[in-house]
Amino acid sequence: MRRGLTIGEFATLTHLSVRTLRRYHEAALLVPATVDPFTGYRYYAAEQIPSAQVIHRLRELDVPLAEVKSILAADPERRADLIAGHLRRLEAELDRTRAAVVSLRRLLRPDPENLQxxxxxxxxxxxxxxxxxxxxxxxxxxxxxxxxxxxxxxxxxxxxxxxxxxxxxxxxxxxxxxxxxxxxxxxxxxxxxxxxxxxxxxxxxxxxxxxxxxxxxxxxxxxxxxxxxxxxxxxxxxxxxxxxxxxxxxxxxxxxxxxxxxxxxxxxxxxx
Missing domain, CATH: 3.20.80.10 (Regulatory factor, effector binding domain)
Incomplete structure (x- = not known):
């Protein structure tokens, strides 16, 4: 009977590297469904794919591992609130970045307009x-x-x-x-x-x-x-x-x- 998805298969499906999956296991962030006690091979369940994808996206947004762990441990409603809060912070940072870019482009014009x-x-x-x-x-x-x-x-x-x-x-x-x-x-x-x-x-x-x-x-x-x-x-x-x-x-x-x-x-x- 098949135990589940091998770590290689799971890495392919989630776009998380094998090395990253091992690190997440060590940090108790994403624990395999089973681990063979003799070979140490890790096997993952298909039901873990959504969680892995959430982790992948959160890490792309530079959410710290400790915060990712808290988000995954929360109930679905609390999880949505935590993610929404982080997205609002990111949007505020994007607004500040856009404002800085606009100002710098105007400041770097070689011949600034005459101010009336x-x-x-x-x-x-x-x-x-x-x-x-x-x-x-x-x-x-x-x-x-x-x-x-x-x-x-x-x-x-x-x-x-x-x-x-x-x-x-x-x-x-x-x-x-x-x-x-x-x-x-x-x-x-x-x-x-x-x-x-x-x-x-x-x-x-x-x-x-x-x-x-x-x-x-x-x-x-x-x-x-x-x-x-x-x-x-x-x-x-x-x-x-x-x-x-x-x-x-x-x-x-x-x-x-x-x-x-x-x-x-x-x-x-x-x-x-």
């Missing part, structure tokens, strides 16, 4: 806003939730301009700081987390970032360089105005974000 900067005096405004102290890591999720709350409270007919955000320097320098997300509307009113906020007047050096936000840091850097070159001092939080974004169009190439850097001239006479 406008000096603008923005008057005081009363807006509907959501404010909070947020970590940089959580800022995107927090922004999406706050903007969704504002969108639900004020219909398009109530809005008088594009939404914006005001971000404390500490958010970037210390990894956590004050964030204010707002919408200009005809009649600002409080509701839930939404407050009626008076934004003070501010002088800004403004540049437009076109496209997705993966390389918005490059525009930030070039605007900062422009500020330094023109003898303008920085004072106060950064402003962003979302002229067109994900809520307006699903095409990142069509997004346009105004970055406003608070400034004042070091010479008498104020802004030119």
């Amino acid at each position: 900067v406008e000096l603008r005096s923005v008057p005081a405004r009363t807006v509907a806003a959501v404010r909070g102290h947020v970590t940089l890591e959580d800022s995107t999720r927090w922004y999406d939730a706050a903007m969704a709350e504002l969108d639900a409270a004020f219909a398009p007919a109530d809005r008088t301009g594009p939404p914006g955000g005001r971000y404390a320097n500490e958010l970037f320098t210390a990894g956590a700081g004050a964030m204010t997300v707002y919408r200009p509307v005809r009649e600002p009113r409080a509701r839930g987390r939404i407050e009626v906020v008076e934004l003070p007047p501010v002088d800004l050096a403004v540049a437009v970032h076109s496209g997705g936000h993966d390389d918005i840091d490059v525009t930030y850097g070039r605007l900062g360089s422009w500020v330094v070159e023109h003898a303008l001092a920085v004072d106060g939080p950064i402003d962003e105005t979302y002229l067109a974004g994900p809520r307006d169009t699903p095409a990142p190439a069509d997004w346009r974000t105004e970055i406003g850097w608070p400034v004042f001239r070091l010479t008498p006479g104020g802004l030119a």
Whole structure:
């Protein structure tokens, strides 16, 4: 009577090498169905193929052996949750990698585009806003939730301009700081987390970032360089105005974000 699949046959079926299968046996990760006590030959059951394939895919994703062992030992529902959690971490890493690649490609252009900067005096405004102290890591999720709350409270007919955000320097320098997300509307009113906020007047050096936000840091850097070159001092939080974004169009190439850097001239006479 046939004992099962030889280690060679099992290796062929699962795309795991014989050497790898022996290592997994020694680590008690994938134990053969039977081992001949006289020859030491390993035999595997056909029912072990799915487990071997799961191990193979998890190792391709660089899941540590100890974590693979925990996943296999878990019940099916818990196993699915563990794998889903690892996939989310991988997706986040891919997002960071993609953003880094986009930024580096733009930075390495031999003739970077000329940045158009406008000096603008923005008057005081009363807006509907959501404010909070947020970590940089959580800022995107927090922004999406706050903007969704504002969108639900004020219909398009109530809005008088594009939404914006005001971000404390500490958010970037210390990894956590004050964030204010707002919408200009005809009649600002409080509701839930939404407050009626008076934004003070501010002088800004403004540049437009076109496209997705993966390389918005490059525009930030070039605007900062422009500020330094023109003898303008920085004072106060950064402003962003979302002229067109994900809520307006699903095409990142069509997004346009105004970055406003608070400034004042070091010479008498104020802004030119």
